[in-house]
Amino acid sequence: MIDNKNKVALIFGVRNDSSIAYDVAVKLHQSGAKIALSYVDDTKDYVLHLLKELGLSEKSAMQVDVRNEADIAAFMQQAYAALGPIDYILHGVAFGSQQVMCYSLPGSKAPAPTYLNIPFEELMDSFNISAYSLLRIARVAEPFLADQASILTLTYNASQRVFPGYAGMSINKAALENIVYYLADAFRNKGVRVNALSAGLVMTTSAGGINGVRKLRKLTRATAPLGNINAGDVGNAALYYFSDLSKKVTGNIHFVDGGFNIMGIGIDE
Structure with missing residues (x-):
């Protein structure tokens, strides 16, 4: 088991117990790290429940809008004051409306929104939350980071391939990966490392609401040499x-x- 005793970890993006960030938070705690979690209105109950399950105080969590630099700074300052210099940051935040992602709802007969008609303002809000927020978090975190700190984000292969039901979000993931490269260079003199996990399709609550996702998961199960993954596989790699x-x-x-x-082609079962 990896020993993270006395390490401090901040986790952005815990949604519920099916989310990757949730699994990472649990494993960091199990490895000995002191964790602090962000939440938004619709994830607050899940985050506070997780802290209770782990025997941690609700003071280890704070509401944070990653579009708001002041929110991020307050979260960093609180964690730094209570726990010490920050060793690890997980950026597990993403959002895209149905119009941005271009998917239809399960059971709906309405056609999916098209890529050509992605609304600019909705795309920009999605970019702000899903990609630029990594740069914003890294900038705010800089004075609070421990030596040889590690920043990790979550991406998806749609940054490089066409997944029609993920269309506009793929723009954000491509940008996110580019931000990883430039942050890795920007932090060279501080010894801070910045990386991304490109996770396969995990059946999170959000993914379950996309029409065709189960068909895609069936395809990936047959096509991927090692089959489908789950949130725990990503959490293991995060450690x-x-x-x-x-x-x-x-x-x-x-x-x-x-x-x-x-793989270059899909393999049907």
Whole structure:
């Protein structure tokens, strides 16, 4: 087991017990890290319940809008004052409206919104939350970071491939990966590493609301050499980046998708 005793971890993006960030939070706690979690209105109950399950105080959580630099700063300052310098940050935040992602709802006969008609303002809000927020969090975190800190975000292979039901969000993921590269370089003199996990399709609550996602998961199960993954597989990989094992790894896009990304064609069962 990785020993993270006395390490401090901030986790953005815990949604519920099916989310990747939830699994990462649990594993960081189990490895000995002191954790602090952000939440928004519709995730507050899940976050506070998780803290209760782990025997932690509700003071370990704060409401944070990642579009608001002051919110992020208040969260960082609170964690720093209570726990000490920040060793690990998970950026697990993403949002895209139905119009941005271009998907139809299960059971709906209405056609999916089209890529050509993605509303600009909705796309910009989605970009702000899903991609630029990593840069904003890193900027605010800089004075609070411990030596050899690790920042990790979550991306998806739609940054490089066409997934019609994820269309506009793919723009954000491509931008997010580029931000990872430039942050890795920007932090070179501080020894802070910045990486991304490119997770395969995980059946989160959000994914379950997209029409065709179960068909896609069936395809990936057959196509990926190691089959489908779950949130726990991503959480395990996250622990590598949230440990001394990855002290010299930065600017990396690490696939955790059963090998789906290497395949050139789909394989039907």
